[in-house]
Amino acid sequence: MQEFRYKARNKDGSATQGIIEAENEQAAASLLISKNIFPIDIKAGAESSLSGFSFGKKISRKDKVFxxxxxxxxxxAGLPISQALSTLLEQSTKANVKKMIEQMTRDIEAGGTLSAAFGAFPETFTKTDINMIASGEASGxxxxxxxxxxxxxxKSYKTLKKIKTVFIYPAFLTLVVIGVVTGLMIFVLPQMEDLYSGFDVQLPIPTRILISLSHFLARYFLLVILIAVAIFVSLRIYTRTNETGKYIWHRFKINIPIVGKFVQLSYLSIFTRTLSSLVASGVPILDSLKIVSEAMPNVVYTDSIMQVRGKVKQGKSLSASVKEDELFPVLISQMIGVGESTGELDSMLKNMADYYDNELDAMTKSLQSLMExxxxxxxxxIVGTIIICILLPVYSIQNFVKK
Incomplete structure (x- = not known):
């Protein structure tokens, strides 16, 4: 499947434009016609603008939220979309945001839809965003x-901030530890070795091992750094571009002791809130599940949601399908079941999203207090072990001096 950008007219003759996924141009055209949208122009790829306008970098998450x-x-408040965009354009102070709003305003005034205008910025607005807008336009x-x-x-922005907050402190301390250990091994230990060499004593085994490591680092420091960077970059590429590598890494993330539970909660929050918003917007459940699976930042959850979608497509209820998947707690299937029986599925999912957000808040505070x-x-x-190894020969030197 690939993305095609199109210009078309609706059944009433009004202009529209947007992005559609299909196998080829002919399939894209057929799909549009089946929706009573008659294509004028279809182009492969995801250019920044239908009119050829070149945009700067995508806007930040914070700017998108605002x-x-x-x-x-x-x-x-009742303002028409075009007027609301014009007002936002006047208020905006950032160049990339102004460019985006200017193009959206032009598209709307030319007769395009808001969903198509959003679709012109795939680097900023997700498929979830675009589908929600399209469903809102269809339902009025x-x-x-x-x-x-x-x-x-x-909520998504706050969830991501919580995740970053939890991991920033340990990452900083890890860098500090690496810096301190490197400094001790390269600068302090050689000076202590010169001191010890003045005495005819055999150094303890831990000290000799540490001195050997110090010699190795002093001689091959740049090589060690290059190898470490190469390994890091290789693993990063492998876990991002290779499907097997990506799956192994994403599975590992949700199984890390303590931290894995936090990661799972964040994914459950994204799942329930995104699905709630789509259902509330009137998007059919099968389409909603497909969009949610694409919105998940973890391929393990993406695969599970697609399996759930397959079971729902075969006629099973959503609650029963979710219940059979080990990644989803029993509570989710129970609440979905209540929502299905009462016709309040979107509300139940929203309640679950709020519940997981509260759990995330509590766990963030707990992890922060534990991590330090x-x-x-x-x-x-680590530092204490190195210092003890450095000071161990002092006792041997004292015995030598007494003799």
Whole structure:
């Protein structure tokens, strides 16, 4: 499947444009016609603009959150989309955001839809965003959909910030430990070795091992750095471009002791909130599950959601399908079951998303309070071991001096 950018006219003759996935141009055209959209031009690839305008970098998550929230507020107040965009354009101070809004305004004023205007910026707006807008346009509830979208975007942004907050401190301390150990091995230990060489004593085995490592690092320091960087880059490429490597890495992330539980909670929050927003926007459940699977940042969850979708397509209920997958807690299947029986699936999913967000908040605080003492103990243990190995010969030297 590949993406095609199209210009077309609706059944009533109004202009529209957007992005569609298909095997080839002919398949894309057939798919559009089946939706009563009659293509004028279809091009492969994802250019930045239908008019050939070249855009700068994508906008930040923070700017995206602000843009959607402001747009939702204005449309909820009754402002037409084009007027709301014009107002946002006047308020915007960042060049890349202004360029984006200018192009969106031109597309809307030319008769295009808001979903097509969003679709012109795939580097900023996800398929979830575009499908939610399209469903809101079809149902005539674009203001409500934008509010849902604003809430979801804000929550996703906060979830990502929580994840970064948990891992920034350990990463910083790890770098500090590496720096301190490297300094001791390359600069301090050689000086101590010169001191010990003045005495005719045999150094303890731990000290001799440490001195050998010090010699190796001093001689091959740049080579060690290059090898470490090469291994890191190779693993990163392998886990990002190779499907097997990506699956192994993503499976490992959710199984790391303590931290894995936190990662799982973040994925469950994304799953429930995204699915809730899509269902509330009127997107069919099969389409919603496909969009959610693509929105998941972990391929293990992507595969599981697609398996759930396959079972739902065969006629099973969503709750029963989710219950059979070990990645989803029993609580989720139970709440989905309640939602299906009461016709309030979107509300139940939203409640579950809020529940997981609260769990994430509590776990973030717990992990932050745990990480500091754990990392300090590890750091102290490593540095302390090196210092003990350096000082061990002092006892042998004292005995030599007494003799």
């Amino acid at each position: 843009f959607i929230r402001q747009l939702a507020t204005m449309t909820k 509830k674009i203001d409500e959909v934008l509010v849902h979208m604003a809430v979801q975007t804000e 003492p754990i990392m300090i103990v590890i750091m102290g243990g």
